Amino acid sequence: MTVRVLGVPYDAQSSFLRGPAQAPAAVRRVLHCGSANYETELGGDVHPDRWHDLGDLDIPDHAEQALTVIEQAARSASDGHRLLSIGGDHMVTWPLVRGVGTHWPTLTIVHFDAHPDLYDNLDGNRFSHACPFARIMEEGLVERLVQIGIRTLTGHQRDQAERFGVEVHEYRTWNRSLPDNLDGPVYVTIDVDALDPAFAPGVSHHEPGGMTTRELLSCLHELAARPVEVVAADLVEINPRRDVHDMTAMVGAKLVRELLGLMASAGGSDPVH
Numbered sequence: 001m002t003v004r005v006l007g008v009p010y011d012a013q014s015s016f017l018r019g020p021a022q023a024p025a026a027v028r029r030v031l032h033c034g035s036a037n038y039e040t041e042l043g044g045d046v047h048p049d050r051w052h053d054l055g056d057l058d059i060p061d062h063a064e065q066a067l068t069v070i071e072q073a074a075r076s077a078s079d080g081h082r083l084l085s086i087g088g089d090h091m092v093t094w095p096l097v098r099g100v101g102t103h104w105p106t107l108t109i110v111h112f113d114a115h116p117d118l119y120d121n122l123d124g125n126r127f128s129h130a131c132p133f134a135r136i137m138e139e140g141l142v143e144r145l146v147q148i149g150i151r152t153l154t155g156h157q158r159d160q161a162e163r164f165g166v167e168v169h170e171y172r173t174w175n176r177s178l179p180d181n182l183d184g185p186v187y188v189t190i191d192v193d194a195l196d197p198a199f200a201p202g203v204s205h206h207e208p209g210g211m212t213t214r215e216l217l218s219c220l221h222e223l224a225a226r227p228v229e230v231v232a233a234d235l236v237e238i239n240p241r242r243d244v245h246d247m248t249a250m251v252g253a254k255l256v257r258e259l260l261g262l263m264a265s266a267g268g269s270d271p272v273h
């Protein structure tokens with residue numbers, strides 16, 4: 001199974017700052033700038049001839065139209081292939097999971113983020129990037145949602161997490177490991193603001209007191225050692241307008257390499273058609 005990479009340059013559901021629509025171009029530029037090689041820490045070869053870059057989607061700002069464009073692209077791109085998407089604000093994960101979920105109806109999402117993104121609505125907007133996991137759980141798109149790095153829970157979002165059975169690992173008490181009982185096909189979504197802003201300043205919402213880059217990489221390596229298949233992943237919320245010397249784009253490029261290695265090395269069981 002080959003891995004396909006899809007740029008999802010959409011940031012119209014950002015509640016605070018625009019900019020993540022520029023992330024696919026920024027991450028690609030840094031990935032291919034010659035600064036680093038194309039091998040993963042675990043020894044995987046992720047040279048560009050080992051995966052297929054589908055380029056960027058053309059997405060209108062209008063929320064319903066954007067949902068349709070992204071969902072259809074994800075459904076087609078993940079048909080018989082692993083899909084790594086580069087967003088975009090976190091709203092894009094909702095249609096991406098809809099699309100991928102047509103082939104993998106029993107997904108577990110492993111979600112790295114400072115924020116649970118479980119608001120029913122933000123200022124009346126149910127499409128906001130603060131809401132995608134409420135939508136995903138309401139639609140029953142996945143079996144499990146495991147959140148790691150969380151440090152901004154509100155009372156409302158605690159209620160939402162309980163209502164949907166979300167497994168929230170707050171960063172302040174997290175045991176620095178993934179849950180023991182992970183199984184099934186896994187969708188990894190990485191909101192780069194899970195990391196401390198010291199490691200990744202190029203995000204819209206700086207939330208101090210976050211994960212180290214190494215902790216996040218260790219989680220990906222732990223997934224590689226588990227009996228799970230990472231069938232799709234996304235990388236969201238990099239905001240190049242706030243980046244410093246491409247530091248965050250470089251974190252993104254590193255995560256892309258490790259995710260490519262993780263998905264290329266996963267087993268080959270067939271999705272449901």
Ligand code: MN
Pocket residue numbers: 090113115117129191237
């Ligand atoms: Mn998020």
Ligand code: MN
Pocket residue numbers: 113114115191193194205237
């Ligand atoms: Mn976030």
